[in-house]
Amino acid sequence: MNFELSPEITAMCEAVTGFAQRDLTGPDSFEPIDFRRRWELAGKQGILGATVPTQYGGSGLDAVAAVALMEALGSGCADTGFAFSAAAHLFACLMPITEFGTEEQCRHWLPRLCSGELVAAHAITEAEAGSDIFNMSARAVRDGDHYVLNGTKVFTTNAPIADVFLVQAVTSPGSGFFGVTAFLIGAATPGLRVGPPYAKIGLRGSPTAEVHFADCRVPADCVLGGEGAGASVFTGSMKWERTCLFGIYLGAMRRVLDSTIVYAGERVQFGSPIGEFQAVSHRIVDMLARLESAALLLNKAAVELSRGGNCEVSAGLAKIAVSEAAVQIGLDAIQLRGALGVTAGDAETLLRDAVPSRIFSGTNEIQKNNVARALGLGRKRR
CATH class of the missing domain: 1.20.140.10 (Butyryl-CoA Dehydrogenase, subunit A, domain 3)
Structure with missing residues (x-):
């Protein structure tokens, strides 16, 4: 295989390394105002939407170019936690929206997520459902043209500062792979509450917290990929995250x-x-x-x-x-x-x-x- 990058991608990576050294390295801790400042700069530089199609505000890079871009970011930004937050935002949230979202969902969310105006978080892990992900206890019950969510997610990257959450919940207990549904939920939705940031051994510049849902009513048009497609959405996000992040x-x-x-x-x-x-x-x-x-x-x-x-x-x-x-x-x-x-x-x-x-x-x-x-x-x- 030929791993040689094009002159355009090489120049892009050199620019990102220099930009990250100059503008993205921050304190080895999470500080909301400074995080937002750097986040908006990263959005303007095209980092936050690198692999999103251009019609939705991204750069349309493939996975090979994305790995090179992330390497350049990691090389230039000494705050690996901040770089990790940006990558989790892009690969675990924006790419699932790109691949599974309706045209309306893509146009509503992606441009502002790519630009750095908004921050996304993927909430799937639970206290008793980490590796055993289909053992999650969060439930979403259909109620007319809404779903009512209840449950708690843990270790959710970007949760303390997120504007939108990609949330996985069980809609059909006992159905395994096809019993999970994904939702796009705004942070201001009643019934959604974010806990305090965790203190962590590393990646301290990346804010992580629990997300609680208590009778959280979500419109049915917030479902991502259709009811029962949550596991496919998760698998797709991990495909990008494990490779590019x-x-x-x-x-x-x-x-x-x-x-x-x-x-x-x-x-x-x-x-x-x-x-x-x-x-x-x-x-x-x-x-x-x-x-x-x-x-x-x-x-x-x-x-x-x-x-x-x-x-x-x-x-x-x-x-x-x-x-x-x-x-x-x-x-x-x-x-x-x-x-x-x-x-x-x-x-x-x-x-x-x-x-x-x-x-x-x-x-x-x-x-x-x-x-x-x-x-x-x-x-x-x-």
Whole structure:
């Protein structure tokens, strides 16, 4: 496969890296006013709607270009949490609307979501329905031309600042895959309440919270993809998220690897730069090998997605490879810096931000289950 990018995409990525370095890096915490300021800038730059068709305000990029764009964003934006929020907004929310929304829904929501005027959040995970997603307890009952939603979602990215929620709820208990329905619900809808932001080990610049629904009445025309299509909407969102979002980590790893190489060339011990010692240089080579291997797997998945293929295996393998590489490169970068590695800096930040990547978008153990099932192995889905 040819992973060489066109001159136009290459120039776009260079511009995004410079823009992110200049305008998107913020505090290692969530501050609503500053988050909105940077969010609107990211929208004007075209990041928030990168893969959305141009007729709805996006840039119409394919998955290969999207991975390159996310890598550029991750490289330039030291606040990986903010970059993660932008990617979750685009791939877990806007792409499902693009693929499953009616023309009216697309025209109503997408232009303002692409421009940065609005923020989206995908609410699906529950306390007892994480990996076992079809065990969710949230219910939506039809009542005339409305649905009434009740339940609680947890670990919802962007919830504290979201203007619209893509929500999954059971409409037909016992029907499994076809018993779940997706809804587009405005944040101001009565009966919808967002809890306080979580304190997290990493991705602190990305606000995450619980979302509560108490007799929340939603018009029937807010259903996305039709009743019973919620699982398909979720599967579609994960296809994009598992493939494209992880480009952010490629960029973050490359940024930290570059700074580690510089450090190894400048730090002198026993009369020589530590990069001259094999124990150091070989570890850096291992870091590069992990990064490049993960990048190849991720780009392979992006090519398959761009071609409309079934990328379940390639996306699962790529998600595992990128997340595990990010954690190990974070550990290596800290180790090579010695005591400086455990103080505030890009190495310890990468490690903190990398740890959640093995969990979100489906844990790495679940990815292995998915790949094994695609190979005809493992337990069958009920």
